[in-house]
Amino acid sequence: EAGVTQSPTHLIKTRGQQATLRCSPISGHTSVYWYQQALGLGLQFLLWYDEGEERNRGNFPPRFSGRQFPNYSSELNVNALELEDSALYLCASSPSSGRVRQETQYFGPGTRLLVL
Amino acid sequence: AQKVTQAQTEISVVEKEDVTLDCVYETRDTTYYLFWYKQPPSGELVFLIRRNSFDEQNEISGRYSWNFQKSTSSFNFTITASQVVDSAVYFCALNGAGSYQLTFGKGTKLSVIP
Numbered sequence: 001e002a003g004v005t006q007s008p009t010h011l012i013k014t015r016g017q018q019a020t021l022r023c024s025p026i027s028g029h030t031s032v033y034w035y036q037q038a039l040g041l042g043l044q045f046l047l048w049y050d051e052g053e054e055r056n057r058g059n060f061p062p063r064f065s066g067r068q069f070p071n072y073s074s075e076l077n078v079n080a081l082e083l084e085d086s087a088l089y090l091c092a093s094s095p096s097s098g099r100v101r102q103e104t105q106y107f108g109p110g111t112r113l114l115v116l
Numbered sequence: 117a118q119k120v121t122q123a124q125t126e127i128s129v130v131e132k133e134d135v136t137l138d139c140v141y142e143t144r145d146t147t148y149y150l151f152w153y154k155q156p157p158s159g160e161l162v163f164l165i166r167r168n169s170f171d172e173q174n175e176i177s178g179r180y181s182w183n184f185q186k187s188t189s190s191f192n193f194t195i196t197a198s199q200v201v202d203s204a205v206y207f208c209a210l211n212g213a214g215s216y217q218l219t220f221g222k223g224t225k226l227s228v229i230p
Contacts, residue, residue, distance in 0.1 A: 031216075035218075042221075042223065043218075043220040045219075048216055048217055090159075092161075104151070105163075109160040
């Protein structure tokens with residue numbers, strides 16, 4: 001069974017540009033989570049999508065946004081990039097959380113974003 | 117608010133030694149879940165174990181074992197007879213009943229020296 005996949009693996013942008021990161025969940029999973037792992041800040045929760053809806057977001061500015069498509073894949077968009085947005089962005093998926101809470105989240109390999 | 121503390125930032129051991137990674141958590145929830153993940157240099161977080169707050173039974177999986185003690189709010193992870201392939205950053209995480217996202221500790225970097 002294929003795991004969570006993310007693309008691209010690496011992304012280099014300059015300040016002010018926009019970045020788009022993509023995630024495909026494990027087949028049968030409907031929940032997608034995004035986390036940021038910046039140097040010195042640890043793993044921080046960004047966004048959670050389930051059944052096409054944004055269910056929760058972490059303490060990040062509105063220029064971090066995303067969406068979930070009908071096939072449950074997801075996209076994370078970061079607008080007006082800043083140097084401190086340089087980080088590893090990890091996507092995770094889990095079975096629908098609507099019925100069973102605290103399902104295990106399985107992570108993808110991440111996208112390394114570098115903002116110059 | 118939830119919090120996970122991994123006081124050990126870095127640990128180095130010689131191959132075949134046993135090593136314990138500490139994890140202390142804080143939550144007001146009576147129902148919660150604890151996790152351990154492994155992050156090798158490639159970056160992907162690999163799920164190791166999930167434990168709910170009502171199950172304090174210790175678990176062993178091969179060379180890995182976990183000690184959950186609710187009285188001290190700890191969920192420690194022991195690797196027996198460590199191997200070079202165990203070198204990675206290990207994260208402890210908490211998911212309370214009131215939230216769906218994981219709260220992670222800062223991680224412990226384990227280096228196993230041949």
